[in-house]
Amino acid sequence: DQQVKQNSPSLSVQEGRISILNCDYTNSMFDYFLWYKKYPAEGPTFLISISSIKDKNEDGRFTVFLNKSAKHLSLHIVPSQPGDSAVYFCAASAEGGGADGLTFGKGTHLIIQP
């Protein structure tokens, strides 16, 4: 039973355009959501997060949108750059994040084409 779903295993976007990565969740107890970026042979790197009391959080080229009623969040990267090519994981936390840790999706491999 996958509680965090990333239904697109891969996404190809042209350099300079917008990349939109999607994530759906099923557990209503999740109250904090995070995006991680992972390069090969490295651990995941924290990118951006959002609390369930907000619907948008922005940090430079990265914006995360949360639609609680649809149990859906998305990560927008604009403009996309070659260095953004990586696997992106959506993760969720319930009640503080410490108990049970984070629940991750399977990831979306983003490929930025020149």
Next chain:
Amino acid sequence: DTGVSQDPRHKITKRGQNVTFRCDPISEHNRLYWYRQTLGQGPEFLTYFQNEAQLEKSRLLSDRFSAERPKGSFSTLEIQRTEQGDSAMYLCASSQSVPNYGYTFGSGTRLTVV
């Protein structure tokens, strides 16, 4: 501070052998987490320490797995009587106390059981 360090980076072992991995977190972080990632999946939570106390264990952590953090600094994860299904990337992460959900991950230990 060089971030979260994990040792070894790679480990090949024969089925039935015991293995031990080490994680050195960021020095001011008092929370430490272990995750496991298999091919095509996101990281899965295994266990979590607050200082030296192990506060949460996933049902994924069978009796063959044990983790310690004896002095609240580095941690070890031991797998006894390894099985081929244990082959995975074992990731360690650390964070400060609540609230900080932006865990810092290490580069992981890749275990191959032959």
